[in-house]
Amino acid sequence: MSDSLVCVKDFEKYARLILSRNTLDYYRCGAGDEETLAHNRKAFSKYKIRPRCLRNVANRDLSTTILGRTVKIPIGVSPTAFQKVIHPDGEYGTARAAEAMGTVFILSIVASCTIEELGKAVPNGNNWLQLYVYADKEFTQTLVKRAEESNFKALVITVDTPLLGRRLANIRNKFVVPKHVILPNHMRGRQLFNPSSDWNDIKWLKSITKLPIILKGILTAEDAIIAADVGVDGILVSNHGGRQLDGSPATIEVLPEIVKAVGDRLEVYVDGGITNGSDVFKALALGARMVFMGRAPIWGLAHSGEEGVKKVLDIVKTELDGALAIAGSATLKDIEPGMVVPNSYYSKL
Ligand SMILES: Cc1cc2nc3c(=O)[nH]c(=O)nc-3n(C[C@H](O)[C@H](O)[C@H](O)COP(=O)(O)O)c2cc1C
Numbered sequence: 001m002s003d004s005l006v007c008v009k010d011f012e013k014y015a016r017l018i019l020s021r022n023t024l025d026y027y028r029c030g031a032g033d034e035e036t037l038a039h040n041r042k043a044f045s046k047y048k049i050r051p052r053c054l055r056n057v058a059n060r061d062l063s064t065t066i067l068g069r070t071v072k073i074p075i076g077v078s079p080t081a082f083q084k085v086i087h088p089d090g091e092y093g094t095a096r097a098a099e100a101m102g103t104v105f106i107l108s109i110v111a112s113c114t115i116e117e118l119g120k121a122v123p124n125g126n127n128w129l130q131l132y133v134y135a136d137k138e139f140t141q142t143l144v145k146r147a148e149e150s151n152f153k154a155l156v157i158t159v160d161t162p163l164l165g166r167r168l169a170n171i172r173n174k175f176v177v178p179k180h181v182i183l184p185n186h187m188r189g190r191q192l193f194n195p196s197s198d199w200n201d202i203k204w205l206k207s208i209t210k211l212p213i214i215l216k217g218i219l220t221a222e223d224a225i226i227a228a229d230v231g232v233d234g235i236l237v238s239n240h241g242g243r244q245l246d247g248s249p250a251t252i253e254v255l256p257e258i259v260k261a262v263g264d265r266l267e268v269y270v271d272g273g274i275t276n277g278s279d280v281f282k283a284l285a286l287g288a289r290m291v292f293m294g295r296a297p298i299w300g301l302a303h304s305g306e307e308g309v310k311k312v313l314d315i316v317k318t319e320l321d322g323a324l325a326i327a328g329s330a331t332l333k334d335i336e337p338g339m340v341v342p343n344s345y346y347s348k349l
Pocket residue numbers: 026027028040078079080081108109110130158216238239240241242243271272273274292293294295296
């Protein structure tokens with residue numbers, strides 16, 4: 001069956017057929033009129049790839065280093081909540097698939113397994129933990145300690161969620177997490193988001209851990225510069241998959257200003273709307289060190305658990321490999337900025 005699914009869109013179509021309306025809407029939807037959700041995808045068409053020829057691309061290598069560790073592909077898995085709603089393999093399946101593909105898995109703090117369970121289930125994975133800086137500092141510190149003890153390799157602090165975006169589909173469906181799925185890292189009743197969070201919290205976090213810190217949800221050069229000044233290790237340029245502020249820009253279009261502003265001061269990653277190898281190529285050429293995908297692995301998980309996620313990652317890897325070869329780059333280092341240009345480059349000719 002999965003042989004007939006040859007791209008991420010095929011997996012998405014399949015997921016749309018099998019998931020309940022409630023569940024599908026929760027994973028698919030964006031905030032408000034979903035303009036940003038749609039724009040994340042469409043904005044990739046604002047750029048074209050200028051392929052170079054005759055550059056001996058016979059021996060290709062998609063690996064790179066992220067926070068000092070080798071990843072086999074520059075395509076990681078963004079945090080998405082309670083994955084056992086999608087498939088019994090849940091987060092274990094997604095993390096194992098990421099490990100098999102030699103890449104990063106980010107566990108959401110609202111996962112359907114504990115930090116410790118994931119650490120035990122995938123002990124050799126390049127696992128990162130996503131969390132918020134809670135008003136309750138003691139609780140935050142406990143989570144950080146648990147991540148350290150479970151051999152997580154980095155902390156991802158989501159900074160675009162002082163409160164949850166207004167997702168109309170969920171409101172209409174009266175979405176609730178199914179009763180059989182518990183969120184064991186997050187005691188019911190505790191406030192998940194912290195609207196009073198500020199840059200001092202990031203400084204505090206730096207002072208209590210040696211784990212690298214990544215800020216997820218940066219969308220402006222101004223904030224990227226502050227992040228670099230504060231001394232975090234990386235930023236994940238993200239608009240939360242269009243789920244937070246409708247009307248915010250597509251991530252691929254803000255990436256260049258951010259890369260220009262912070263250059264090599266920290267690692268810059270991007271997520272949002274990435275569904276194929278050409279998207280990945282464009283993001284890398286525009287300066288991202290690595291990309292992440294949120295929904296695409298979920299569609300794979302819905303299809304066949306761990307195997308489905310692996311298949312999705314493998315498809316995008318194969319597409320990136322093809323894009324590299326045909327654009328004339330044997331390795332990621334051979335991707336040159338001039339290989340990806342805005343459409344205006346051609347309209348001026
Ligand atoms: C169903 C769903 C749940 C998500 N849960 C989280 C979460 O728990 N924490 C977080 O920081 N981001 C969360 N995100 C945002 C993703 O990490 C990521 O930024 C986004 O999905 C990227 O866009 P893409 O889905 O187009 O790849 C979620 C996204 C979706 C679609």
